[in-house]
Amino acid sequence: MGQRMPRLFFALDLAEKQNLSARKEIVALKAQLSEAGKPVQDNNLHLTLAFLGNVSAQHTSRLRKQATSIKAGIIETMTSQVGYFDKPGAVWLGLDPAPGLTSLADTLQSLSASITGQQFEQAYVPHITLLRNASTPQPISVKPLSLTFRRFGLFVSEPDPERKGARYQCLQHWPLNEGHIGEI
Template sequence: MQGMDAHARLFIALTPPPDVRKQLAAARDVIHLRVSGKPVADSNLHLTLAFLGQTPRTRLEELTQLIDRSGFMPLDLQLNQYGFFTQAQVVWLGLPARHIALDGLAQRLGHGLRTAGFNFEDRPFSPHVTLLRKATCPPERLPQPVIWHANQLSLYESVSTPDGVKYRVLHRVLAGFGR
């Protein structure tokens, strides 16, 4: 692949529609007024299901087929709990309790990735949307929940640019339209 790295830094995530992205950005901005940190760009807001990291580009077609076969169906999510990952210095917004359908999707993707021999971050699933990085303290309570009818699953590439990290969608599946 001339002019392109042989590997790509990849992850699979739910992509918010524009109205939800706007709500997430508003929640981020409210908390950023009270907590220090670097806001995540609006275009980078997402909910990660599986982080693969450096993956050979030669496996992209296999990976897109795996995502197409994930059995992705629409999910109704209510994000109303802020959290703080101390070590990573990340403020996030997530669900207050386990979500059976969301957990099931993450498990199916993980099983498919393991079976196909993909390297990925295989740790307990903690569904959240990162709002701030390099934060110094946990946030306060969220004024109102973000309601998200999740109907788009995407394969993203994380690309470092002089202006910071940008996430580029390489493949997308709409809920109920996988193979």
């Protein structure tokens, strides 16, 4: 029987120390909305840049090597509103499209497409998924929270039978350059 290919994604991690205060508020917001669906595990909160799906070991190696050459600046953004994606049934916290955020996502999606052949058909919507298997939440206003990202990473999604969900583990991080805030 063949080995299962890992499910990968590039993301910005909320666990960076400068975001811990905002992360606590995001966890509290998630708890406030939890009646609408299944909360994402606190340690799985992240901002996806490019979801790659199942990726072979050969493609993973090439992605890691090529990601090293990406030059991008530190990303500073603010949370904006709670939203809902109907098709996957996901409640999310939106982020303002900060300088460099969309460019970094586009760069990583292009890199991924050139290596894996995957096409990204939907426009990039910067968000943090809070709930899955959710219904439309009641309208709620959110306090704007400041987030600063100094690195991006390649993550693997692994089954977590104990929690009946997934566990995300970072395979590798790459720094965002301090000298070029928001620039690619």
